């Protein structure tokens with residue numbers, strides 16, 4: 057049961073199937089191009105989409121909008137210091153702003169930044185500095201059949217081998233993303249944090265968290281890691297953060313707000329450099345691109361997210377969605393992650409080859425069937441054309457992410473999601489793939505236009521495959 061009740065509500069708009077057909081045509085079959093009002097259940101992202109509490113809204117009303125030293129900054133700083141334990145806390149307007157400041161300060165052309173798995177924006181910010189973002193997640197993290205409870209872990213052997221081979225001089229920082237969003241919201245164990253810490257210490261390289269979903273990660277540690285079951289979430293969080301030198305954080309996830317972020321740092325000279333850049337790009341260090349009211353909402357959200365009843369419901373809601381899809385025969389990434397369920401689109405539509413974008417077909421199909429917006433994380437996002445041969449290379453996994461906003465949807469909404477996915481799955485033989493008719497040179501998934509591929513019958517080989525399903 058939800059450990060809260062509604063006091064303020066937001067109307068959502070239903071559309072008919074024929075309206076959605078028209079909307080899709082107009083949007084070039086790209087869900088990013090659909091107005092939010094035309095979406096019934098929006099599972100595009102869990103970022104910045106949380107419902108705030110009465111307590112947070114009350115905080116909004118006591119916003120102190122002084123340029124320097126606002127009351128809300130002091131509350132924000134005190135709360136973040138207490139929870140994370142860092143000496144310096146700098147506010148930023150969102151996560152990628154913190155990434156920009158950190159990597160501008162630390163990364164030089166030719167450098168490498170190891171991470172369990174980089175999120176797109178951390179990768180882009182490192183590459184923007186001429187560095188290389190290195191993913192060193194354990195092999196099981198990329199194996200859809202593995203049930204490892206801490207699939208998000210970094211492989212310590214891979215890390216140490218890399219440092220030995222290339223030398224610590226070109227590694228300004230090691231990162232750990234908690235939870236590991238890019239491979240399915242999978243957690244990192246406390247033991248792994250400790251091991252990576254010992255390597256970072258051995259070679260004198262600072263270790264930072266990309267801490268967006270830190271409380272969800274702590275909940276998984278409590279439930280899955282030996283000897284952690286009796287500790288409070290707050291204790292586990294403090295423990296996790298005691299092994300790192302700093303963090304970047306997007307408050308749009310586990311601070312339960314719609315905008316905001318922060319940098320936490322222990323070392324004074326680094327903090328000083330970041331502060332100077334912060335003034336240049338974000339604002340004075342006591343507001344960092346945010347209003348006083350936003351800082352207050354973050355401070356209150358950081359406390360609320362540590363509530364174990366909230367986390368139990370949150371993680372349970374996501375898990376239940378995943379389990380009900382599995383019961384219906386749909387293949388999803390397992391174990392189910394903290395913030396989203398990922399449908400394996402290749403298994404969903406085995407008759408659609410990757411060149412015809414099965415993930416896009418799932419995503420568009422879910423909108424058409426039930427007004428649900430999801431995001432394709434497959435060939436549309438990652439397939440690459442060789443500039444010389446013109447040949448396409450396709451990603452190993454073809455996924456569709458159903459990200460669940462925090463405290464927003466009820467179990468009945470989730471029922472609608474389950475029904476819609478299963479309805480689409482039942483008629484999978486009728487569904488065809490898509491082709492791209494226009495695309496931008498970079499990050500094409502945001503703006504590309506598509507058209508359905510209209511063939512009457514699935515190719516013979518694919519029909520055979522379907523019969524086996």
Ligand code: F0G
Nearest residue numbers: 101103150151152175177237268306308
């Ligand atoms: N790091 C991780 C692990 C993230 O998931 C995100 C955002 C960021 C950094 C950047 O934070 O958006 O505040 O600038 N993830 C969102 C998502 C966008 O949909 O997964 P931001």
